[in-house]
Amino acid sequence: AGEIPGGGAPLPGSRGSPGLLRVDVLDLDEDEDDLEVFSKDASLIDMNSFSPMMPTSPLSMINQVKFEDEPELKDLFITVDEPESHVTTIETFITYKVITKTSRGEFDSSEFEVRRRYQDFLWLKGKLEDAHPTLIIPPLPEKFIVKGMVERFNDDFIETRRKALHKFLNRIADHPTLTFNEDFKVFLTAQAWELSSHKKQGPGLLTRMGQTVRAVASSMRGVKNRPEEFMEINNFIEIFSQKINLIDKISQRIYKEERDYLDEMKEYGPIHILWSASEEDVVDTLKGVATCIEQCCKATEKWMSGLSESLLPIVHEYVLYSDTLMGVMKRRDQIQAELDSKVEALTYKKADTDLLTEEIGKLEDKVECANNALKADWERWKQNMQNDIKSAFTDVAEENVHYYEQCLAAWESFLTSQTDLNLEEHSEDKL
Amino acid sequence: MEQLSPDPERQLQPAPQEPLGGPDAVLEAAAGEEAEGAGPQDSGGDAMAENNFWLKKIEISVSEAEKRTGRNAMNMQETYTAYLIETRSVEHADGQSVLTDSLWRRYSEFELLRNYLLVYYPHIVVPPLPEKRAEFVWHKLSADNMDPDFVERRRIGLENFLLRVASHPILCRDKIFYLFLTQEGNWKETVNETGFQLKADSRLKALNATFRVKNPDKRFTEIKHYSDELQSVISHLLRVRARVADRLYGVYKVHGNYGRVFSEWSAIEKEMGDGLQSAGHHMDVYASSIDDILEDEEHYADQLKEYLFYAEALRAVCRKHELMQYDLEMAAQDLASKKQQCEELATGTVRTFSLKGMTTKLFGQETPEQREARIKVLEEQINEGEQQLKSKNLEGREFVKNAWADIERFKDQKNRDLKEALISYAVMQISMCKKGIQVWTNAKECFSKM
Numbered sequence: 001a002g003e004i005p006g007g008g009a010p011l012p013g014s015r016g017s018p019g020l021l022r023v024d025v026l027d028l029d030e031d032e033d034d035l036e037v038f039s040k041d042a043s044l045i046d047m048n049s050f051s052p053m054m055p056t057s058p059l060s061m062i063n064q065v066k067f068e069d070e071p072e073l074k075d076l077f078i079t080v081d082e083p084e085s086h087v088t089t090i091e092t093f094i095t096y097k098v099i100t101k102t103s104r105g106e107f108d109s110s111e112f113e114v115r116r117r118y119q120d121f122l123w124l125k126g127k128l129e130d131a132h133p134t135l136i137i138p139p140l141p142e143k144f145i146v147k148g149m150v151e152r153f154n155d156d157f158i159e160t161r162r163k164a165l166h167k168f169l170n171r172i173a174d175h176p177t178l179t180f181n182e183d184f185k186v187f188l189t190a191q192a193w194e195l196s197s198h199k200k201q202g203p204g205l206l207t208r209m210g211q212t213v214r215a216v217a218s219s220m221r222g223v224k225n226r227p228e229e230f231m232e233i234n235n236f237i238e239i240f241s242q243k244i245n246l247i248d249k250i251s252q253r254i255y256k257e258e259r260d261y262l263d264e265m266k267e268y269g270p271i272h273i274l275w276s277a278s279e280e281d282v283v284d285t286l287k288g289v290a291t292c293i294e295q296c297c298k299a300t301e302k303w304m305s306g307l308s309e310s311l312l313p314i315v316h317e318y319v320l321y322s323d324t325l326m327g328v329m330k331r332r333d334q335i336q337a338e339l340d341s342k343v344e345a346l347t348y349k350k351a352d353t354d355l356l357t358e359e360i361g362k363l364e365d366k367v368e369c370a371n372n373a374l375k376a377d378w379e380r381w382k383q384n385m386q387n388d389i390k391s392a393f394t395d396v397a398e399e400n401v402h403y404y405e406q407c408l409a410a411w412e413s414f415l416t417s418q419t420d421l422n423l424e425e426h427s428e429d430k431l
Numbered sequence: 432m433e434q435l436s437p438d439p440e441r442q443l444q445p446a447p448q449e450p451l452g453g454p455d456a457v458l459e460a461a462a463g464e465e466a467e468g469a470g471p472q473d474s475g476g477d478a479m480a481e482n483n484f485w486l487k488k489i490e491i492s493v494s495e496a497e498k499r500t501g502r503n504a505m506n507m508q509e510t511y512t513a514y515l516i517e518t519r520s521v522e523h524a525d526g527q528s529v530l531t532d533s534l535w536r537r538y539s540e541f542e543l544l545r546n547y548l549l550v551y552y553p554h555i556v557v558p559p560l561p562e563k564r565a566e567f568v569w570h571k572l573s574a575d576n577m578d579p580d581f582v583e584r585r586r587i588g589l590e591n592f593l594l595r596v597a598s599h600p601i602l603c604r605d606k607i608f609y610l611f612l613t614q615e616g617n618w619k620e621t622v623n624e625t626g627f628q629l630k631a632d633s634r635l636k637a638l639n640a641t642f643r644v645k646n647p648d649k650r651f652t653e654i655k656h657y658s659d660e661l662q663s664v665i666s667h668l669l670r671v672r673a674r675v676a677d678r679l680y681g682v683y684k685v686h687g688n689y690g691r692v693f694s695e696w697s698a699i700e701k702e703m704g705d706g707l708q709s710a711g712h713h714m715d716v717y718a719s720s721i722d723d724i725l726e727d728e729e730h731y732a733d734q735l736k737e738y739l740f741y742a743e744a745l746r747a748v749c750r751k752h753e754l755m756q757y758d759l760e761m762a763a764q765d766l767a768s769k770k771q772q773c774e775e776l777a778t779g780t781v782r783t784f785s786l787k788g789m790t791t792k793l794f795g796q797e798t799p800e801q802r803e804a805r806i807k808v809l810e811e812q813i814n815e816g817e818q819q820l821k822s823k824n825l826e827g828r829e830f831v832k833n834a835w836a837d838i839e840r841f842k843d844q845k846n847r848d849l850k851e852a853l854i855s856y857a858v859m860q861i862s863m864c865k866k867g868i869q870v871w872t873n874a875k876e877c878f879s880k881m
Contacts, residue, residue: 239695243696253685271668274664282853289857292857390879393878397875397878400871401868404871411864415857
């Protein structure tokens with residue numbers, strides 16, 4: 001899931017102006033006429049099939065292979081950028097600029113720019129969960145960082161959160177069902193006041209609280225008849241959750257140890273320079289060692305930034321995903337529990353049998369829908385997870401190889417210079 | 432004052448053919464007679480001097496270390512480590528070596544030997560011993576003297592010390608050193624009989640005293656400053672290196688956890704399982720590779736430590752010069768004042784203060800006979816003083832000449848050794864990088880096949 005990596009496509013999740021789309025894929029900025037055509041055509045096309053009218057290039061074909069979904073051209077591009085601090089009399093908060101570019105017909109325009117705060121993202125997530133209780137909704141970054149945070153809004157925290165929010169929206173955009181959710185569209189397009197008024201519609205706080213209470217109550221009753229396939233999935237989720245949490249801790253720890261190592265190395269190198277000041281004969285050798293250590297420091301810094309770009313956010317996202325998954329399983333169980341309790345009531349003739357039978361019929365449908373949705377989404381999620389994990393760790397290994405190659409080059413060049421010097425000295429002696 | 436040049440009785444004669452280089456050199460000997468088969472000798476001076484030439488090439492090794500228990504001076508039980516010193520003579524013709532001597536010594540005996548050398552060769556930069564206690568440790572190394580790794584590194588350090596002494600053109604000829612290698616029993620008594628202990632105490636006291644010397648040889652002052660700088664910078668380097676090692680250890684070892692977790696995770700995965708499992712194995716290999724890497728680095732640290740301690744020995748030679756110079760200046764000052772006193776007495780003018788003069792003023796003049804007597808005494812003292820000054824001057828110049836020669840020798844050795852050590856450090860880093868590349872390339876393959 002997520003955005004198209006690398007070359008062909010736009011939207012690096014970085015600061016500054018959002019990248020332009022590749023000219024031959026979709027040129028929103030420069031070719032309005034074509035856009036009109038695309039918009040109209042998009043409304044006629046079955047969203048799940050590949051449109052022959054969309055121009056494709058070999059590169060965009062390659063990019064399509066990286067989509068986890070059907071080979072459909074991506075038509076919704078989202079960036080989260082430019083965090084800004086807002087100070088009011090009651091509170092301070094950060095907003096993020098959300099830029100959407102799309103060719104879809106149901107959108108009034110092809111480009112939108114709105115500002116959203118974390119609360120708004122939370123709202124969106126809640127709505128998606130309500131609408132699709134057994135779909136796997138992408139996770140949001142945590143509300144607060146648990147430990148080590150003095151300043152709630154320090155730069156690292158904001159940047160990490162920005163990247164995670166960017167990921168969140170893109171995962172929704174890539175999801176075959178969630179991408180067409182109405183609240184999602186409102187989130188991406190509505191101006192601030194529009195969003196506020198939209199939020200006020202829909203089930204109120206009390207209704208939702210009531211639902212939560214019922215949900216908790218039913219989950220406490222336990223699920224007696226969870227089907228075998230969901231037992232398997234649940235088992236996987238439990239173990240996966242354990243392991244990914246451990247991997248998260250290990251990865252964070254490695255990063256920390258490496259940073260401490262870098263700090264010491266930064267002190268280590270210059271001592272050799274200091275020493276060379278009192279020496280005459282060994283000066284070059286000492287300076288050479290200092291240079292090597294400095295180059296290793298640079299390589300370490302690069303390695304660290306690589307880790308924090310690729311591995312750490314992915315692993316952490318999947319830690320949050322594992323909580324999401326457990327929540328999804330619970331909700332499925334609840335839906336089933338509702339059915340089970342009605343069936344039980346029917347067996348013991350607790351209430352009007354006709355009414356019960358009708359209710360049971362509806363609930364059976366509900367359960368079947370929920371189960372199918374979950375099963376399909378589970379397969380999709382699992383596939384994505386494997387791809388993401390594989391690519392993240394492959395990148396890490398690549399970074400490590402590169403790191404050691406850089407250090408090796410530094411030390412080998414030093415060694416060569418020393419042996420060359422030796423040869424020079426010997427030939428001088430012979431003269 | 433201590434002797435300037437080595438007591439002929441303590442030297443084996445004649446000098447070796449050529450001064451030697453690094454510590455792994457073997458001791459070259461002049462032609463002579465029965466050196467081999469010469470068992471434990473008594474301390475009879477001349478017989479020793481005549482018979483004990485280092486006849487053939489000698490190899491010295493400290494080959495083993497053994498834990499022992501015994502009773503100490505206060506009759507309390509103690510545990511200590513004893514080291515086996517083996518001396519071999521190497522036949523020129525066929526290169527075969529024959530074990531000529533083998534005995535056990537403990538660290539305190541090495542210390543005794545070194546203290547003896549310090550006293551009798553004040554103009555020599557005496558090689559240092561390996562550290563008494565483990566310092567600059569990082570968390571893995573134990574600071575326990577009985578720890579096998581520490582004992583092993585100490586064994587190597589002691590061997591290095593003996594090789595350094597054996598390859599020093601002057602120290603190698605010392606009788607006590609020879610006996611250290613060849614006479615197990617009674618050696619301690621022999622050393623103590625030289626009476627060096629008394630001199631050792633006064634030497635230490637003098638070296639630590641503060642005094643202002645007016646005209647030291649500038650070169651020695653410079654070298655003294657250099658030795659201070661060297662000590663300071665090497666200590667700093669060793670401290671930070673230990674911290675770097677500690678951190679590096681942490682980075683590698685945490686990766687070992689990946690191995691375990693990947694393995695457990697692979698149990699629930701179908702397609703990804705094999706890749707995870709094999710990648711995990713490589714993480715284990717990576718994590719365990721750090722142990723050997725840091726063990727090697729420890730030897731590098733030991734090489735630097737040797738020069739940290741050498742800096743102290745260098746400083747001591749400079750201080751000795753300052754002491755001698757100060758002593759000379761004091762003697763000259765004393766002589767000058769006596770001469771002045773004498774002159775005043777002779778001419779009747781009083782320019783300098785003297786107690787006698789004051790009391791004379793207060794209690795009455797002295798008789799001419801008394802004055803004559805005093806002049807005579809002073810003249811005798813002046814004579815004596817001039818003799819002493821002359822010999823002190825000579826001693827001082829001899830010392831400067833010999834000490835400077837050894838300092839030059841030391842400088843060359845130091846430059847060679849440090850360069851070699853730094854290069855070997857680079858070689859270690861290269862090896863570490865290559866291992867890293869291999870492990871992560873393997874891991875990458877496993878990941879990409881998942």
